[in-house]
Amino acid sequence: MLPWDAPLAGRLDRHPFTSELLRGNPLGDPHERPLWVYVPPGYDDSAERYPVIYVIQGYTGQVTMWANRTAFRPSFLETADAVFAAGAPACVVVYVDAWTAYGGSQFVDSPGTGRYHSYLCDEIVPWVDAHYRTIPERESRAISGKSSGGFGAMITPMLRPDLFGALATHAGDALYELCYLPEFGKAARALRTYDHDVFRWWDDFRSRPAFTKPGDESLLVAFGVAACFSARADGTPELPFDPVSGVVEPQVWERWLAWDPVRMAPGHAATLRDLRAVWIDAGTRDEWFLDLGATAFRDEVLQSGLPPDRLHFELFDAGHAAVDYRYPLALKWLAERLAR
Incomplete structure (x- = not known):
């Protein structure tokens, strides 16, 4: 495998995004953030509208890290592109930056960091729908992430069922x-x-x-x-x-x-029961026991009444780090289940 950037079958647009909700945040962090939007092969040659999958990062993550590559592995930008180049149902993929001076925001609104949940839901989502040919419905919108990003992917559909109808969480923070x-x-x-x-x-x-x-x-x-x-x-x-x-x-x-997804789930059972697709996975050797957190969250999701055929649950042989090869698997699975 060559260690250099490879051309994409789709296209990645890199935007500067000015957030009014992050302006004047408590840490003085920039309110202008990079926002990356990927459009699949064929987007420019048709008038078709597409489902959208939002991708968020773990603690200390910021959006340019999606372009990082490690030895003998392509970046997620490339593996995500390969999913659609290989014939998976086409989607727009949005890479969101929620970095703070403390290393992360947990994608919540807080007086300690700023309004990052509102920034994602009330600014980023409407902007993407206004500037790209999306299907602006919850049944056609998913969110995916790993670690703290996996936590964000679990809680965001619970808090905003009007926006998100599917999720994928890789070793998301749970069972605190x-x-x-x-x-x-x-x-x-x-x-x-x-x-x-x-x-x-x-x-x-x-x-x-x-x-x-x-x-x-x-x-x-x-x-x-x-x-x-x-x-x-x-x-x-x-x-x-x-x-x-x-x-x-x-x-x-x-x-x-109160922010533990395992404890939040019973209070949002009706929302969880109505999701189109839920992907949950984690490594069996996760250093933060997030394989057990994943199992506990799986149990709560099933207890909510979600039909089992809408759930993918998997524990695999790995620790917490270097599991980026799991991301395109969930991306493809979500793409096949979002409404079109």
Whole structure:
């Protein structure tokens, strides 16, 4: 396999997108974001309208990373293009940027990071429908992502069933007592170096190359996700554990649990039951136990009454990282099930 960019059968348009909802966000992050829109082969030669699949990224992800390639693997831009070049039902694919100074937004609205859920649903989706020949209906619109992007893909159709009728989640954040709680102990230990002050760690983290000290990853997750799930009204992230002992702070932790897709699902059973297609997968060796989170979410989706033939569930031999070869499988599966 050659290690250089390959020509696409379809076309990738790279737009600067100006968001009014992100203007003046709490972190001072840019309100102009890159937005990539892929159109399939034949788009320019017809008047046909197409379903749309939105693709969102994991924590620390930003949109230009979709063009990254690792040794002996094409980028997802290329594998996604290959899905449609090989004859899968054609779709528009939209790659959304939701990066923040803390590494991510979890695709929610928060006083700690900004209005990223509204940005996706109320700005990006209408803009794409206005500028491309889409089928602007929920039955023809899906969302897909991995890790934190998988979390976003799980919660967005629950919160906005008017917009999204299908989803794919690859090792999405779920079952928080297994995926997050173990990280809190690691983070509390790492804070000893900073007199148990997470803001001292944050100042140090920004002053040097990222991830060059033990505990950086656990602290970034705890701090960054706290900004998304448990920020105070003034935007200050509030950790869900005591920074000295690691003991969970119940009131703050409950705010995190309220965002657990496994716990959200029963309250959105009617919405889940009405989805056209749900893809759930994860590696059996996932370091954050997201294979168990995937299983628990699968159970809740089936409990909602979703017909089993609308669900694809799979555990495969892998950890959390380097599972990008799974993305085109879900893309093809969704493309075959969206309304046309």
